[in-house]
Amino acid sequence: xxxxxxILKLAGITIGIALLGWLAFSFFLTxxxxxxxxxxxxxxxxxxILIHAxxxxxxxxxxxxxxxxxxxxxxxxxxxxxIVAVIYIAFDTxxxxxxxxxxxxxxxxxxxxxxxxxxxxxKTNQKK
Numbered sequence: 001x002x003x004x005x006x007i008l009k010l011a012g013i014t015i016g017i018a019l020l021g022w023l024a025f026s027f028f029l030t031x032x033x034x035x036x037x038x039x040x041x042x043x044x045x046x047x048x049i050l051i052h053a054x055x056x057x058x059x060x061x062x063x064x065x066x067x068x069x070x071x072x073x074x075x076x077x078x079x080x081x082x083i084v085a086v087i088y089i090a091f092d093t094x095x096x097x098x099x100x101x102x103x104x105x106x107x108x109x110x111x112x113x114x115x116x117x118x119x120x121x122x123k124t125n126q127k128k
Contacts, residue, residue: 003049003052003053003056006049006052006117007049009113009117010045010048010049010110010113011045013109013113014041014044014045017041017106017109018038018041021037021041025037032095032098034092034095034098034099034102036088036099037102040084040099040102040103040106041106043084044106044107044110045110047077047080048110048113048114051073051077051114052114052117052118054073055070055073055118056118056121059118059121081103081107084103085099085100085103
């Protein structure tokens with residue numbers, strides 16, 4: 001899948017998450033809404049695109065280097081998300097649980113999408 005198609009797919013998923021979040025926080029979980037959540041969603045969108053583009057370039061150039069660097073990229077991504085969580089929690093301890101739950105859910109969704117797309121690309125490149 002090309003990066004343009006991936007961005008469009010990810011944008012659709014992001015819009016879907018935003019709509020689901022709006023519904024959930026408008027009607028069911030109003031007391032748990034945090035104004036930072038749209039920015040967190042945008043943060044995941046941008047980081048996922050950047051990391052995916054980098055991994056696609058690695059997979060196209062050298063599949064061995066891609067395999068070696070994949071775990072390192074995942075590690076740094078987890079560190080980055082952990083730093084975001086720690087910074088937010090340092091400034092707003094009252095809403096830490098809600099923030100961490102939202103962060104975990106976004107991490108799971110975006111990681112699933114990224115891994116499924118990169119797996120398809122790697123399989124396609126190995127067949128060539």
